[in-house]
Amino acid sequence: MRVSIVGITGYSGLELVKLLNNHKKVTIASIHATKEIGRRLSDLYPYLVGVCDLVIEEFDAKKIMAKSDLVFFATPSGVASKLAQPFVEADFPVIDLSGDHRLPAYLYEKWYKKTPASDEALNKFTYSLAEFTDVKGKKFISNPGCYATATELALIPLLKAGVVEEDSIIVDAKSGLTGAGKALSESSHFVNVHDNYVTYKLNRHQHIPEIVQELKLFDDKVNHIQFSTSLLPVNRGIMSTVYVKLKKPLTNANLFAIYEDSYKDTPFVRVQDDLPELHNVIGSNFTDIGFLYNEVTNVLTVVSVIDNLIKGAAGQAVQNLNLMNGWDETEGLLISPNYL
Template structure:
């Protein structure tokens, strides 16, 4: 299958190049960006020499559709919503890694502060949380956000099992710096991040409505969660630490069974006997989940870790592609995490 990548010079775009290059059924035939047009991608990023020597092309929807079978958008929020309509109207498959097609128009405008895509276009997209969404045969996928993926994966089994007080959910999520994107800012400057720990966007992060929207599918009575985000002085990885109160009569064994039932046939979810750590998932598509119960407070702590650029972005996008087109779900993936 032939694919194109729009937004190839961002972190997620480059991660798509890395992953798709290892896929046995895929060839990258074009890469697109808004700068360095005509330059070989490998001239800009020398680690790609001999791996992806394609020239960077200006975006042209007709040219992409003429040479490809699928287009990935790895663009900043606010871009894909302007460019996706041509593909949808032409019945051409799209996987959008940005937030532009995840939320209803009114919600998107409130939380992203941008004009939304046309509702007619938004209605065509399926939210592709791969472990809980059937995407086989779908053509237009809104790939979930990184915080949303880690948090939803931690909480869905508990909500499915009706094991927790829905009003008790508190999430403390932490991300490596690549989660903030490549645009330089005061918050990502080395001297402000190195040997530091910064909490940001408390109650304001744009993934909050995405998480609530997803969790409501499993219990419509859920209205909100308490959610905070922090930056870790590491390159990549997300750790979502979730605190919930168990309903009366729910035991640790009930919790264990809920997770085993939810993830029994999921190749990229690993249930750990202890609380997981970031190093165990770096550069992989795995989600590692573990929990600990405090019988004194009746609080369950659940920790979910992912690589924000893989399972939180490019990896889940490729997993969605595999399921959409009938490839083996693990095709192109099964490598040991880098750990160090």
């Protein structure tokens, strides 16, 4: 299969190159950006010399449809809603890594403050958290957000099991700086981040409605979550620390059974005895999940960790690609975490 990538110079686009390069069933047919047209990607990013020496091309939906079989959008929000439209109209497969096809129009406008995608597009796209969505044969995939992925994977098994006080969900999520994107800003200036820890977008993060919408599929009494986001002084990684009150006390064995019920056959979610740490997943498509129940407070703490650029973006997009096509879910994704 030939694929094109739009938004190649963002962090997710670059990560897609890395993953697809080792994917046996896929060839990258073209890469697209709004700048640096005509230059080799490896001239701009010398780490890619000898890895990917493709030339950046202008975006042209027709040409992409002529030379490819599927297109990835790894663009900032507000772009795919426009640029993906010709593909939608032509029924040409799209995987959108951005937030543009995750929410109904009114919620998108409210949280993203941008013009939403067309109703036609929104109807065609399927939001696919890979472990819980059947996308075989689908053509239009909306890939989940990074915080959303970590948080939904932590909560869904509990909600499926019906054990959570729905009103009690509090999420204290932390992300490395690649999650904040490539644009220069005071908040991503080295000296302002290093040796610091900053909470931002409290109650205002655009992944909140996406998470609530997905959680509701598994427990329709979930109407809101308390969601806090902070910046860790690292490049990669998300830890989502989830606190919930339980409807009734559960043993460790009960809880393992609940998680195993959801994840026993999933290759990328690893349920653990101990609370997980970032090192164990960075560089890989794994999600590690651990939990601890406190009988005194009746609070269950669940911790899930992912690499925000892989399981939280490009890796899950490739996983969805595999699932759409009925390929082995792990193709191109069997990468060991870096560890150090």
